[in-house]
Amino acid sequence: MKNLNQSQLIKRAQSILEQNRAAGYTKPSARLYPFQWSWDSAFIAIGYAHFDEQKAQEELLSLFKGQWRNGMLPHIVFHQKKGKYFPGPDFWQTDLHPEATRKPATSGIIQPPLHATAALHIYRFAREPAKVRHFLQVIFPRLTQWHEYLHRFRGGETDGLLYICHPWESGQDNSPIWDDSLRQINPNKNELPPYKRVDNQLIASDERPDDRTYDRYVYLIELFKAAKYDDRVIRRECPFIIRDVLFNSLYCRANEDLAEIARIIGEDARPYQERAEQIRKALNEHLWDANHAIYVNYDVVAKSAIDIHVASGFLPLFAGIPSQTRAAEMFDYLNTSCFCRLSDECYAVPSFDKCHPDFSPKEYWRGPIWININWLLCEGLMKYGFDDYVRRVAHSIIDLPAHYGFYEYFDPQKGCGLGSADFSWTAALFLDKIYHQADS
C-alpha cells in the first residue's frame, strides 16, 4: 500500500474490521465469507482486545449464540440468511440433530478451539478488568461445555487427543496434509446433490481449492446428514478421521487458558490443567516425527502417520508442548530454505514446505503465508526464546499487509496478496502485533 505511516495503517486495519462488522460480530470478509466463522472470531477478538473491549467480548458471545445444546460450537453461525456463500444455511440441514440450534442457523462441523485463549487475551489486555471479569464468568460455562463436547464426542476419552472429520475442521482446507486421505473418497457426481460454488466466482480459481476437492467436501457433508450429525455414527462411518496437530495444539493451549480463567473467577482449575497435560503427553508420544523434527498428523482410518510437513507442524510450540531440546531440533528445520532461513531474504513462513514438489506459492493452504499461522508460531517461538526468528515472523505479520494490503494470504516468493482483500483476521492480528510492540 502506498506509503502509509503506522498510525494510518492502524486506522486502515480498524476500518476493515468496522466495514466487515455486522450486528455483534465480524465477517471474515464482506463478500467471500458473509457470515460468522468460529476460529476467525477468536482471532478477531484478539485484535479488538487492544482498542475496543466491548466488541472483543461481543464477538465471542455472538459466536456462542450458535452453540448446540450438546456443547458443539459450529464452524459457521448464520445470524441472518442473506449472503452468497456455498454451503449456505439451508444446505446443512442441521435440524436433523435434536440438539442443534435453529435460531441462528449453523453449519454442522467445527473449527480449532481457540476461544478460551481469546477470552483470556481479552482479560489480559483489559483497561477495565472488573468488567471483563464478569464477561469471563458469563463465557466460562459455555467454554467448558464446548471443551466437554470435544472431549466426549471427538475422541478425547481415549488418550486426550481429538480427531477431525472434515478438512474444513482444521481451518486449513486444501492443505496437502489431506491429499492421501481424500484420494480414498471418490464420489460420482450423481451421488452428490447439485451445488454451485460461489468462491471461485469471486476469487481466481488457481488461488482456491479445485472442483474435485469440493466434491469430496460435499460428499462428507452428505455423509454427516445421513448420520443425522450423530458423532458416534460419523466416527464409525466416515472415511476421513484425522488427528490433527494444529487442532490438538490449540486445544491443549485452550485447556491451559481455561484453567487460568477458572482461577481468575474462583472455579476449579484442575480438570482443565490435567487435560492440558494429558494432551501434551499424547501429542509428544503419538504425533512427533523424530526423523524430521516436526509434528505430523495421523490418519486414523489408514492407521498411519501423514508424512507431510506444513507450518502448522511447528504449532505445538504455541502450547509449550515440545521440550527445549525438541524445540531446538524443530527450529533447525524451520530455519532452512524449506521454510525460511534467517540468513536468506525470505518471508516467514510458507504454509507448506517449499522443498516439496507439490508446493504452490498461490494455491490457498498449499504454500502461501497465512497471518494467523504466523501469529500462533510467533507466540510459540517467543515462549522458547527464538528471538531472531520471532522478529522475522513478526516482520511478515506487519510488513506483508503494510506493503501489499490486508489480504487473506500472501505469496511467499513475491509477497503479493492473494484471496480476499480486506480480510478481518489479517487486520486484527496486525493490530495485535503493533500494539504488542508498542507495549514492549
Ligand code: 9WN
Ligand atoms: C470454509 C473463513 C474461513 C477460514 C478457514 C479458511 C476458509 C472456508 C472456505 O475461510 O474456509 O470454512 O469457504 O474456504 O480456510 O480457515 O476460517 O475465513
